Amino acid sequence: MLQVYLAGPISGLNYEGATDWREYAKAYLKEFGIKALSPLREQHHLKSVGVFTDTAKETARFKSPMSMPKGLTTRDRWDAMRSDVLLVNLLGAQKVSIGTVLEFAWANAAGRPIVCAIEEMGNVHEHAMLNEITGFRVPTLEEALDVTRQLLAA
Secondary structure (H helix, E strand, O other): OEEEEEEOOOOOOOHHHHHHHHHHHHHHHHOOOEEEEOOOOOOHHHHHOOOOOOOOHHHHHHOOOOOOHHHHHHHHHHHHHHOOEEEEEOOOOOOOOHHHHHHHHHHHHOOOOEEEEOOOOOOOOOOHHHHHHOOEEEOOHHHHHHHHHHHHOO
């Protein structure tokens, strides 16, 4: 089955804020036989955490091997490198997401196409290197999903 990794900022959001667009994308892609992987899959215990931060020692409160720095890094790297496409949602990002930037790099290193939903201008992730490795840049999540679908169409 074809797979897409759903990358995008998590820090600064609560569980619902980090998963709502991913659930929408997952449902859309499933209609076309495409499996979507979320970095928050099977992490329901995080619903009560509140707002996620990006400090390493802060994650120790999560008390789950998959939520600890080593576990989440190992899983997210594996997912970004093994998926057929990296779908990134940077819309509305308030600060640079270091984790998402790493996922860009891992997918690029693995030769995976990158589809990115990002504002036409003014996003905090504007950077020459990210722009260079992004294969498809579109201004809405719906367009990103459609490009991803087209890439993986049989």
